[in-house]
Amino acid sequence: MKMKTMAAAILGIALFGMYACSKDDNSGNTNQPIQTVTASNIVADTILGIAPSGQPYGSGKFTFFSLERNAVVPSSDSATNKWDIGFRGTTIITNSGNSGLGQGGAFVYVGLFDDLLTIPTDSVFRVDNAPSSYAIPTGSNRGWYVYNAPVNLVTPVPGRVLVIRTATGKYAKIEILNYYRGGVTPAATASDDEKLRNQRFYTFRYRFQPDGTKTF
């Protein structure tokens, strides 16, 4: 019952609108305990068509996102500190290294989102060095997702938390929940066309610590 309610809630949020995110009321107030926020249907360079080669293609542009403001940031602000992470297909960049001007960084923590209360002191934040390596490693079962070739589906690897250092040097933790439109993974039996049309829509939950500490 509880599961169903939760699923319904998430579905409700998803249906609420594209690009819309559920905002908690106290995001600016550091005295209040921080809350877990769910961002839904963040478009990540959705597929525009299939090239003659058979490869699907998009516009090739990243969607930038601010964890602090819980909002999508326009591409015109790509060379600023206004965004923390960016999405394009399965690639997630951080505002760090050669991806951006910010003080960002990230690493993939193996464990549960709720269990990560303090970032371990010996953690090493990586920075982007596109295209050969990213703070959040790309590739199936190397970073946050696994790609199942037989059914042509991308799903998040269980027990992976993306620990993010934001553009301004604050910390957040993210759990990617889904890669498909509306937060619903198509059935394995669905057509390839349906799988392609509905992919590259991120749903994730995260906790942002505005006070600059490493505790959540």
Added chain:
Amino acid sequence: MRMYLSFLCCMIAGVTAAQQKPVDTMFDRQLEEVVVTANRSERKLSNVTVPTTLIAQKTIRQSGSLRLHEILGEQTGLFITQSFGRGVQMQGLSPDYTLILLNGEPLIGRTGGVLDLSRVAVGNIKRIEIVKGPSSSLYGSEALGGVINIITDQATGRKLQADLRYGRFQTIDASLNGTIRSGKWTAGGFVNHNSSQGYSLKPNSLTKTVEPFWRFTGQGNLAYQLNQDSRFNLDLRYAQEQIQNSIAVQNLGTVVVSKGRETNHDLNILPSYSYRFNQRLKTSFRGYISQFRSQQALEVKNLVQGYDDQFRQDFYRIENQTDIHISEKLETNVGGGFIKEYVASNRYDSLSTRRANQVGYVFFQQEWRPVEKLTLIAGLRYDANQAYASVWSPKLSLQYRINERWSVTGSAGRGFKAPDFRQLYLNFTNVAAGSYSVFGSLVAKDEVLALQSAGQIDQLMPAFEKLADLKPETSTGLNAGVQYRYGSSGRVQLNIFRNDISNLILTDIIAYKTNGGQIFSYLNISEAFTQGFDVEAGWKFWKYLDVSGGYQFLSTADKAVLEQIDAGQVFKRDEQTGVSSRLTRSDYAGLPGRSKHMANLKFFYNPSSEKWFASARIVYRSGWGTTDLDGNGIINRDDEFAAVFALVNISGGYTVLPGLRVMAGIDNLFNYTDEVNLPGQPGINPYITLSADFKKIKNRSKTK
């Protein structure tokens, strides 16, 4: 080695001197079924101390089996795996860990650890003996999970038989089997042709699921019985198979179809000489030469250099075994031998570099019957390997006969499998599929470092630092059983087993290339167990209906995974909410490819007139883990399982005229297919066979 020889001489001298009136209960051969594999010498099936199954020639013929995997797939607790050909899984252990013998000598030519059982024709097999549990104390490497010994027809008189079968997919199987006897000489020959046009389980696919193949097997046996005590024997076998090979690769929207051919050759030469000094002492010398040649050639359109993959393996062995019947209560089997093995392949480095290994070994087995009802057997073997650490393989077993009907058995033993050439020397890069590489453990470090200095390595994984000399994989196996026999008409037996495997060799990712390709190598990374029980029962009704059934319950696990689960380091994901949580032991389905439940039920109807027969066999298997889909490395989700299935096979035969029989059958009556998990199962498969026994036909014309 020297120690063994001097020991042997002492024993022979001692026993020859102590020659007395022969009391031969253990060599006693009555009408009862006799097996040779369990003890490496003849024993009544009812007297063996380890789980042993015997498949008789009549069963093989009436089941309509043509190749070895077909008949083995109908046995309790055996499952036929379908990668790298047909392998056999026994007590939940992979095909790599079952030794396959032909007349007591190992068949070679494994691919990916699997000996493809479909290379073996069964038309002239007299019986198949299956021994479950570690048997390295007698047979050395590979006999970790058990031993399957195929014993071919030995000439006993004059016989000539021909069989011709036609089945679906233009399957043609023709064989001729004959023996003659002249004075002290006996000779036998068997030739078989087996071919099929293959089939496609995927409609409109460019390539077939099973491509057209053609196979030939020729076998010969020549024996010379010098006198009552002295016998020369020569077994020969040559088998060849050709598989048409076509691969379709989609590249930039255009489909490139490459045509190729896979050719495999098997050659086995087994000369032996046995001499019986007296009723108490028997010795035999055996030589064995086996060669396996495999070639996969592929011509890619518009590509000058095609693909040519070659693998050559040579196996030479000399061996002596001496059986000493000390008294009614004591029997000793002692032996030793020397193996030299070579492999060359362009999968390793080049065909001109031959990798070699040599093994010297001695074994000793003591059987002791302190009281009439109790048999105790202790065995020990020592294998001195050139390429790997030496191995001791002990085994203890016992049987206690409570009364005429009931008996109990128990055994504990160690088994091992030496690392194979592939695990040491493989050097393989698949450019077509994701550019992944697999390197043998002895060459991996150098290869990766060379790639690294060329700037082609993105990341070294923790497993890279763990690369080390591979140790033999070992297992400790326990078997305990209860048997009930009701004369010759009924039997029920239960066997409980547990196998603990250490130093399991698995592939692990040691590095990533800058183009994203993975690099794998072999490491002793894991410990696993398989445990369960099997029950077999057979009953004969009204002397002509044989009903038998079997069931195996199996539970397996990778011990490292269990530890990780207990430490809370393995996770699952709720597919509805996307939220991860901890996984518990009950979510873990154990090693992939293992079914919890397997069962079979068989009916054979043979009226006393022997004019006709009928059989129906049902084989059931519960779902088994296939691949990890959610990325947590283990089998836990429902969609990570292959579906439950049951196959029903029927057959019947009718003797039209004396010596002339028509047989027809339908395998997989209900047309079950699973293109992903059972590519080798073509669906419903009717066939018809004509058999002629020329000796009977001749007798008939004589009586006319």
